[in-house]
Amino acid sequence: MSTIYEAVCDSEFVEELHQTDAKEFWFRAIAVLEQLCRSMPVEGLFFTHNPQILANSYSLHNLQIWFFTPSHTALLATKSLPIQNTQTIRLAKNDAIAHEWFCLLVSRSFSLLILSSEQSRSCIYSFHPEPLQKAIAVLRQKIHQPAQISLLSQQLEQFSVQMPEYRAIAKFGTLLLSQSFQQELPIPEIREVDLIGAITHEVKTPLTTIRTLVHSLLRRKDTTPAIATRLKQIAMECSDQIDRFNLIFEAAQLAASPVPLERIQFQDVLLQSIERWQEQSQRRQIEIHLDVPQELPAVISNSNLLQQVLNGLVDRLTRGLPTGSHILIQVSAAGEHLKLQFQSQSEDGMHSGESPLLRAVGQWLMLQPETGTLSLSLPITKTLFQAIGGKFTVRLHPTSAEYDGEILTIFLPIDRG
Structure with a gap:
């Protein structure tokens, strides 16, 4: 079976909901699971595509977490949680389960699978050992490191899937039902x-x-x-x-007033910023390499805000790289746009596996728990570049290239006037 859904969908012990929106039911079910984890002791294994699902639950620290992800970029918060009981399994980008939202909890109190699959556009859940063991079998096939294979076998011997207790099933159903009829409290809105x-x-x-x-x-x-x-x-x-x-x-402040755009000499902005970037990188023992033409065209943007955003990107990049890493900064023309590109590479060529976790704080911010550093989230950064006339993209470089980490690319419209 290539997906968890295919492995469990035919089981008589699985409840599948087509009547409601799959993602809506997913979030309701996860909220109920959090309440369950608070109301009864939970210690065991937790398999998921997103380790932040139970981030608000104290039970998270009592679970052995197995995090399955196809992503390799620190900006999207893909490294394992900053606790010792987390294992990260890298999936191939074309792996079918990379398109499934799943959480599988195996504990002495109860075990539960919640799954939302694009394949069926439905949401399913089950407490029964049969579908849960099938789901675990699919996930075990994705683990290839001998140490992790051995560790998971030991953990499954310690926390085996058991028949569910009536109390857990009844409480889950009651909480889920109460969510459906829960009225919103008249709490004043805080934007x-x-x-x-x-x-x-x-x-x-x-x-x-x-x-x-x-x-x-x-x-x-x-x-x-x-x-x-x-x-x-x-x-x-x-x-x-x-x-x-x-x-x-x-x-x-973007929503309050539009950003005024004007013709600016990008070369001046770059020269003012490079000295600061060099200072930041030297403090963290990171080398910056420049590939910039002697003459650069003028662009349409906002000089002050553009400089702030670029400084913020370099700050996030240098804080996310280990000591001894390299950043290549390239500037070139790309049709009607000027392209500014930042490529990162760690000393051992394994930047993607060493990147610190970034946790989402609302829709605006990302938090690096190890340092307490806040930065703008990826969607807000993209919006900010759009507001100053540009475009921002993030992708990974092919691992065969000299620079194999993140590639941050900014496109700014060239002023031909």
Whole structure:
């Protein structure tokens, strides 16, 4: 069987829903599963295409997580969770189960499979061991590393699929039914954009004060060279964080007013930015290589915002790469557009497997839990480039190439006037 759906759909112990929207039922079922995990002890195995499904549940840390993904880009948050009990299984891009939304929980309290498949445009679920074991068999075929094969066998011996308890099934059904009739509470709406604006102000104000105090200390004659070096590091970190939140705030203001576009000399923008990028990369021991023509055409964009967005991209890229990595920056003409491209490669050629996790925080932001760094989400970054007249794409370079990590490409319209 090539998909989980094909393996379990004919089982008499599977409930399949065609009457409701598949994705709508999926989200309801996942919400109910979260409530179940809070109401009873859950310890066992968790197989999924998305490890963030139960991110709001404390039970997540008691589960051995098996994460199946065809993706290799840090921007889309594809690395395993930053906890020791997670295994990541890389799928081929054309693997059929890459198009299935699934979560399979195997615990001593209860076991449950929830599946939404494009193949059937329906959503199914089951508590019974027979379809769950079939689903596990399909997933086991995707694991090829001997160490992971051995680990999964040990874990399945420790947490075997058992016949469901009546209490778990009854509670699942009750919670699912109550969701269908639940009325919305009259909670005042708080727009995410307003919240982001308020947080930006609260973060920037103390950082600006700290930076000002640091600069005053640097001007003192009794500041020793060692202390001055530390103070400069503090000032640079404050500036980076302030600029990061400035960009977030600019993105939040897009809906309020259109961005004015004008003819700008891209070469000037690039020259002003390169020195900053070199400083950022040197602090993280990352090399930047430039492939830029001596003369560049003018483009139509917004100079201030374009510089902020480019700085934000380089900041996210350098923070996501391990020490000793390389970034190639190329600029070239592409028809009616100027193409700016960032290609990344880690020292050992395995950047995709070393990338830090980025968690979604609402629709606007991504959080890197290991460092606490916030950055704009991919959809918002694309929207921001559209607002300043450009286009932004992210893809992976073929692994046979010298640069085998992410490729971030920006297209800006050339001014022919």
